[in-house]
Amino acid sequence: MTWLLALLLGTALAQPRSGALDMSRELQALQADDSANPGMLWVQEGEALWQRPEGRAAKACADCHGAAPASMRGVAARYPAWDTASGAPLDLAGRIQSCRSQHQQAPPLARESEPLLALSAYVGLQSRGLPVTPPEDPRLAPARARGEALFRERRGQLNLSCAQCHEERAGLRLGGSLVPQGHANGYPQYRAEWQALGSLQRRLRNCMVGVRSVAPAYGAADYVEIELFLAQRGAGLPVEAPAVRP
Amino acid sequence: MPAGPWQGAWLALLLLLLAPAAWAGGDAARGRAIVISRQKGLCLLCHSGPFPEERFQGSLAPSLAGAGRRLGAAELRARITDSQALNPDSIMPSYGRASGLRHVAPAWRDKPILTEAEIEDVVAFLLTLTDD
Numbered sequence: 001m002t003w004l005l006a007l008l009l010g011t012a013l014a015q016p017r018s019g020a021l022d023m024s025r026e027l028q029a030l031q032a033d034d035s036a037n038p039g040m041l042w043v044q045e046g047e048a049l050w051q052r053p054e055g056r057a058a059k060a061c062a063d064c065h066g067a068a069p070a071s072m073r074g075v076a077a078r079y080p081a082w083d084t085a086s087g088a089p090l091d092l093a094g095r096i097q098s099c100r101s102q103h104q105q106a107p108p109l110a111r112e113s114e115p116l117l118a119l120s121a122y123v124g125l126q127s128r129g130l131p132v133t134p135p136e137d138p139r140l141a142p143a144r145a146r147g148e149a150l151f152r153e154r155r156g157q158l159n160l161s162c163a164q165c166h167e168e169r170a171g172l173r174l175g176g177s178l179v180p181q182g183h184a185n186g187y188p189q190y191r192a193e194w195q196a197l198g199s200l201q202r203r204l205r206n207c208m209v210g211v212r213s214v215a216p217a218y219g220a221a222d223y224v225e226i227e228l229f230l231a232q233r234g235a236g237l238p239v240e241a242p243a244v245r246p
Numbered sequence: 247m248p249a250g251p252w253q254g255a256w257l258a259l260l261l262l263l264l265a266p267a268a269w270a271g272g273d274a275a276r277g278r279a280i281v282i283s284r285q286k287g288l289c290l291l292c293h294s295g296p297f298p299e300e301r302f303q304g305s306l307a308p309s310l311a312g313a314g315r316r317l318g319a320a321e322l323r324a325r326i327t328d329s330q331a332l333n334p335d336s337i338m339p340s341y342g343r344a345s346g347l348r349h350v351a352p353a354w355r356d357k358p359i360l361t362e363a364e365i366e367d368v369v370a371f372l373l374t375l376t377d378d
Contacts, residue, residue: 157354175291176302212354
């Protein structure tokens with residue numbers, strides 16, 4: 001009996017729900033229409049950058065990876081992934097940064113810079129519709145566990161955890177905003193609030209600042225750890241990059 | 247009044263009788279401004295209430311309508327000052343507490359969300375919310 005209840009509860013919780021499903025019709029239509037989705041402007045820019053030789057190696061992404069629609073299909077769906085060179089997990093933007101410094105030998109692209117967002121959006125688009133599929137790599141487990149701990153830890157002057165909003169109160173309203181389950185399947189994304197494309201890290205910083213908490217600097221390991229956990233709890237959701245959100 | 251062991255008790259009773267007058271120290275109009283403010287009280291992020299002009303009220307908490315009928319001044323003060331002392335799982339911030347918090351941003355560090363005087367204003371206002 002208890003077991004049955006646990007099973008039923010387990011399946012209910014195991015059903016992740018994309019934030020897109022709870023947006024207004026207008027925003028849903030904007031996300032679905034490539035000729036109207038503002039994120040596609042960054043995708044176009046990313047496609048141009050993919051072809052452009054850069055750095056002392058004078059190589060373009062395309063010189064190593066060929067056509068992105070074939071070689072980058074499914075990549076965003078499985079990030080963050082383990083990086084053997086640095087012995088740490090990397091998110092997609094971190095991977096692009098490391099290709100740029102190691103293989104192109106070009107000056108670094110800052111987090112949240114337009115070219116890095118554009119390349120992330122272009123690579124992200126190649127996984128659109130594919131299910132989020134976090135790798136079962138055991139080397140990722142400790143970082144993912146730290147991410148879950150961060151997700152459950154109360155923080156800031158308002159003393160709230162991510163889980164208290166996104167697990168226990170998803171679907172309710174925080175002021176005028178519907179609290180989504182807080183999945184990471186649509187990044188980088190165009191937020192009406194930002195009037196721009198932004199990364200998952202930017203979104204996480206917004207939530208942290210909202211509870212009057214310290215937000216670690218862009219690129220901090222904390223964000224990659226949280227993203228690892230978010231990918232696991234959102235496994236199976238379709239990749240929506242570049243998504244649109246309020 | 248005869249001096250003796252009863253004197254303390256009389257004093258306590260006297261203080262208790264006078265206490266409601268002291269509680270009336272808050273200013274209900276200032277309290278209302280704090281409650282509806284999105285920067286100061288933040289109450290409407292989670293609560294709704296009888297504020298027809300305020301769009302975007304939250305649904306994470308019970309309505310504040312009737313709070314002043316359901317709860318007395320002491321209960322309201324305790325709730326606002328340290329909700330998590332009443333219920334450790336409460337998501338309502340402990341407005342009068344500045345310790346035991348983690349990763350607080352520098353601008354807010356070691357400060358309670360509301361001062362004692364501001365909490366008195368909010369209590370005075372909530373006591374006027376007697377209709378459902």
